[in-house]
Amino acid sequence: MSINIKKKKKIINEIKKISENSLSAVIADPKKINSNKINILRKNARKNNVKIKVIKNTLLKKAIHKTQFECLKKKLKNFTLIAYSIKNPGSAAKLLYLFSKENKTFKIKGAAFEGKFIKSKKIKKLVSIPTYKESIQKLMFTIKEATIGKLVRTLMSIKNKKE
Known part of the structure; x- marks a missing residue:
């Protein structure tokens, strides 16, 4: 089911606002993860001051345009789960890293911190903060x-x- 242009603009503005107030962002591929596990992840995210959104890439590309997270555009394919760290730069990375250890089909694509792209293999640097x-x-x-x-x-x- 497609959404109308008003709802799309609302989603873009919401993501843009979160992007402006966040310290870092981590993107992942939520393929083959059931909604119950995603809900548990969201619950843990609220406890750790992390905002999580599952969004289409076209909308996400428009939302992160001209923000410090624009470097993530290269890795966006299909649906994407994006997690924003609000208070601590490593909280989203740590949350998704631990979640990926429990769920082998959940793949972290990369992260952005201070306008620089961090490969998924180097996420441990953000986790250690x-x-x-x-x-x-x-x-x-x-x-x-x-x-x-x-x-x-x-x-x-x-x-x-x-x-």
């Missing part, structure tokens, strides 16, 4: 370890002075 939550947890762990270490050193120096 920690989220804010992970960064805060690591910082808290480091502070905790440093505090405990300082306490132990202080107690040891008091013990040594008493002897």
Whole structure:
């Protein structure tokens, strides 16, 4: 079933708005993935501040024209799933990478970060970028370890002075 021109323009404007506010984007081929799995992926995406759309390539090409994600145009064929990272540049890459590990027919085509195309084989670079939550947890762990270490050193120096 085809959609009319008004709906197409609305979809293009919506994608363009998301593109302007996103840090990175990852495209994938959703072939042979049933809708239940895509819905689970969308649910996980909402938790991680990732916007996911399955869209025709002609509409996507028009939506990403003159944006930082224009470099993705070369890889667009058939229907495409596009995931935008809103708060952390690696969150969409991590989400789709983990999903592709569970679903072998799901293929990542590539990603765009800071206007540059990243091949699907190099997605691990974006996956390795920690989220804010992970960064805060690591910082808290480091502070905790440093505090405990300082306490132990202080107690040891008091013990040594008493002897």
